[in-house]
Amino acid sequence: MKVIKVGMADYKTTKSPGILVTLGLGSCVGIALYDRNTKIAGLAHIMLPSSLEIKNNSNKAKFADTAINELIKEMISLGATKRNIVAKLAGGSQMFSFSSKNDILRIGERNVQASKNGILEHKIPIISEDTGGNFGRTIELNSQDGSLLIKTIGHGIKTI
Amino acid sequence: MLIDTLNNVLLDVLKELGNIGSGNAATALATIINRKIDMDVPQVKILEFKEVSNILGDSEKPVVGIYFGMEGDIEGNMMFILDLQSAKNLVNMLYGSSNDDRDLNDMDISALSEVGNIISSSYINSLSALTGLTLKITIPSVCIDMAGAILSVPAVQFGQMGDHVIFIETQFEEDNNKITGDLFLIPEISSFDKLLKSLGVVQ
Numbered sequence: 001m002k003v004i005k006v007g008m009a010d011y012k013t014t015k016s017p018g019i020l021v022t023l024g025l026g027s028c029v030g031i032a033l034y035d036r037n038t039k040i041a042g043l044a045h046i047m048l049p050s051s052l053e054i055k056n057n058s059n060k061a062k063f064a065d066t067a068i069n070e071l072i073k074e075m076i077s078l079g080a081t082k083r084n085i086v087a088k089l090a091g092g093s094q095m096f097s098f099s100s101k102n103d104i105l106r107i108g109e110r111n112v113q114a115s116k117n118g119i120l121e122h123k124i125p126i127i128s129e130d131t132g133g134n135f136g137r138t139i140e141l142n143s144q145d146g147s148l149l150i151k152t153i154g155h156g157i158k159t160i
Numbered sequence: 161m162l163i164d165t166l167n168n169v170l171l172d173v174l175k176e177l178g179n180i181g182s183g184n185a186a187t188a189l190a191t192i193i194n195r196k197i198d199m200d201v202p203q204v205k206i207l208e209f210k211e212v213s214n215i216l217g218d219s220e221k222p223v224v225g226i227y228f229g230m231e232g233d234i235e236g237n238m239m240f241i242l243d244l245q246s247a248k249n250l251v252n253m254l255y256g257s258s259n260d261d262r263d264l265n266d267m268d269i270s271a272l273s274e275v276g277n278i279i280s281s282s283y284i285n286s287l288s289a290l291t292g293l294t295l296k297i298t299i300p301s302v303c304i305d306m307a308g309a310i311l312s313v314p315a316v317q318f319g320q321m322g323d324h325v326i327f328i329e330t331q332f333e334e335d336n337n338k339i340t341g342d343l344f345l346i347p348e349i350s351s352f353d354k355l356l357k358s359l360g361v362v363q
Contacts, residue, residue, distance in 0.1 A: 008308070023219040026311075134303070136309020138220055
């Protein structure tokens with residue numbers, strides 16, 4: 001089965017069969033979208049919550065708000081129907097514990113919240129998530145069944 | 161000023177910072193272990209986010225990240241990151257042992273954070289000397305996890321300013337113990353212009 005890598009601040013889509021992989025999510029969030037009828041899958045690896053907070057926001061894959069819109073557009077152009085799409089989320093951890101006034105270190109939490117808001121705006125249901133904590137995750141979205149495999153170091157492997 | 165449009169002047173300044181900083185760090189390490197330490201000329205690198213997770217080879221490979229807050233005239237953070245083998249070499253170097261199979265225990269991690277402290281202080285002192293800014297670092301936080309996840313921390317912070325990260329790659333060597341580490345200097349947006357001005361990169 002073809003394996004497609006999704007980098008940081010990047011998104012990719014595939015038709016079945018195919019696996020979308022993003023390696024080592026930290027405070028970033030992996031947004032996995034899946035159309036159960038057409039088996040079209042999309043995965044975004046976002047870094048920041050909102051394109052509106054940043055001046056230099058041309059890279060749409062970098063922000064939760066813009067990446068979700070683009071990902072849905074691309075899935076629809078491949079033949080997906082919005083009402084059949086479901087979502088899963090992973091990532092958004094806080095890798096370093098810090099008593100800092102700088103809230104960029106709590107960006108994981110904000111990324112998760114922004115991803116949820118963005119997905120719900122499209123009326124797409126979030127059917128499962130594995131977010132938060134203080135560890136990294138590698139995730140694999142399988143377009144055959146929409147399962148999302150989550151691998152960690154020291155926190156086990158699971159499928160959501 | 162955006163990282164994406166940074167010029168060669170800044171790269172030269174950072175290279176100079178790298179040279180002085182790792183020179184000082186090597187001297188400090190040599191003093192602690194009482195052995196000679198060789199140092200390679202540091203490389204300054206600028207990468208797109210998509211390439212970031214490959215900095216240490218494999219983005220799922222466990223690495224050690226040592227993270228500091230930077231305070232004073234400039235606010236921001238610094239991160240020193242080592243692959244696990246380098247971290248073990250560093251601990252062996254400190255203890256004068258040669259145990260390659262060791263798992264890092266709490267004492268090792270505490271030793272690593274102390275060395276990270278020395279290395280980062282060496283750079284911050286060089287930066288202070290180059291710019292005339294008063295700077296200090298806070299106590300470190302250590303994390304051992306996937307390279308991609310740890311590298312995402314500086315990447316996200318740089319992400320507020322542009323689409324690239326900038327870092328200094330340093331290599332130290334004592335006998336056959338080779339240590340390769342990457343140092344990220346991450347000013348907050350509000351301090352970035354001030355830093356560039358102090359470095360003489362922008363007017």
